[in-house]
Amino acid sequence: MKNNGLTLLPQGYDDLLKDLKARVHKARMSAVLAANAELIALYLDIGKAILERRDAEGWGTKIIERLGNDLRLAFPDIKGFSPRNFRYMRQLAQICTDTPILQQVVAKLPWGHTITLIEKLKADNERLWYGLQAIEHGWSRSILQIQIETQLHARQIDAIKVSNFKDRLPELQSDMAQEVLKDPYIFDFLSVGDEAHEREVERELVKHITEFLLELGSGFSYVGKQVHLEVAGEDFYIDLLFYHLKLRCYVVIELKAGAFKPEYAGKLNFYCSAVDDLLRHESDNPTIGLILCKKKNGLLAEYALRDMAKPLAVSDYALTRSVPEDLKTSLPTVEEIERELQNGAD
Template sequence: MKKYTSKKDGDMMLINENDYFKTIQVIKEQIQSSQYRAIKSVNTELILLYWNIGNVILKNSEWGNKFIDTLAKDIKMEFPTLKGFSVRNLKYMRKFAEIYTDFEFVQTVSAQITWSHNIEIINKVKSHNERKWYIQKTVENGWSLNILAHQIQTNLYKRQVLVDKTTNYEKNLPKIQSTLAKGILKDPYIFDFITFRDDMLEVELEKELVKQVTKLLLELGSGFAFVGNQYHLEVAGEDFYIDLLFYHLKLKCYVVIELKTGKFVPEYAGKLNFYLSAVDDILKTEQDNPTIGLLLCREKNKLIAEYALKDMTKPIGVSECKLFEELPEEFEDTLPTIEDLENRISCFDGEILMDEDEDE
């Protein structure tokens, strides 16, 4: 074990390397935690300030938009270096206060995310429950503004919460794991970074997904860790290959994903059931929960899928996946630009406020 030496009051000291790095790590974590609390505190104060100003504007709504124009100019004169009080942003404050009338909700929910995130949600989401869900998911997953916009554009709430998912998880998993597993599923999955072709084979789709694995992980959701594609399993001297193998950190289990570029047929469920048994026997440890299967196909008949899963012994879900040229109509008007696609993967940047100093 290496030792570091240092001088103190003329004496030599021996420092254990592991102890030293552990101590440094503790200090780093304390600094980061303090920085996060400071940013969070500033953000909370900012959100509450904007909400209070919005309420003042609402109470004087009889003065009309000219009041906001004058207010923006007066604030600029009084605080010439202060940003965030343009006409546009003041109108957002009014809208923010108009939508969220409950102070406690603003303080405990809305204030968890940045002003820019809040504006994106109140501009694009109509339902209160849906807004609350997107706020909670932003906090939970650390979504940047670009990623939040993408999730709203692709109707993640509808695909993950409102959709009637085709699984047998309740039958084959403990209640807690079943609920969590169903909660992470979507239908359909949107792989709009891949262009569909009529003659596309499963292996080609798989290669494209692996080539852009970061975007694949974004669509799958938080918690998925990529293990490999065409993952080799040997059973009774024969070779088998799983399309995509993941490990889910929250579910604490392996997740086997099989890809089909055509319609769902019952035989697919039997093959996936076999793979899950093999993974449970070969890879799963005592610390892991039962392996989960997800079959992604271009089209499914819900009743046929339910019959196929009914007597399967392993937990399997069936969802559709949509590529670029076959998106459902509700997504056609919300397709991101190439620039959006390139920016989606940016990490949560800790942004505090949106400075909109250009008036509408």
């Protein structure tokens, strides 16, 4: 169809093009995932064969090295037949024999991620947990290493978390909110000293917002710092305000440089009520409040939250650990995050 030299597209063309693009993208991703699964299956087969020969015939390191050299000569276009990689294949075969479900997980991860799980972790249940998290959140290898080094599993699974979520939220949202919560939060990337005041920590967190978002976890979007609220003619300012995309709610964060005090809960409860009335959309879930303090007494915090009307939690934060230098190369810039937030707002 033409009109004055221009091709007129039939009705529905744009929808068809969009659909076909999605199918091509899906097919390409499926091909990549299938190729990766085949590679992992090959490495597992090699690892199992090495284990069998070692146990049955006492094959040692020199024989295994010779096997790798011969395979490299036979298949010069295929990487991965180094003695070091053979050791990882053997370890992976042993791990998957002991914990078969791990085979399904590593089949969905790049080989480098699997090596990290083998090298950095000793317990198979932790390897399984981090592997599943890496798949769900699309972590790069360097991000996976950071999460392991900062003991994310212990902070999200094993920590005693203080909140009133179960009493103040529906069961599904309560479980999700509790899963999102960490204790403690590790702000390794800050340049402030251990005795920094709240405003210093706040300024540094906003300055390093990409790393802060990484530590908060998947789903957090930054709204602002010192967010102004006017209630009954008086001005109030929230330290940090976020929106959580999965929980579909605002998250108010108050920073405290010292130990937790019961009166902090009342102030945070007030802020959550104000956000619910002034900012919350009718489709949003109830606002959640989080107090981040340098130290908390669990029983004191539990008592303070028990009769509060809003869903609140208390966690510690620490400033003293270190994060690998390659963090910067694996995260988006502040400008990129701001553009994403702006696009979402549009």
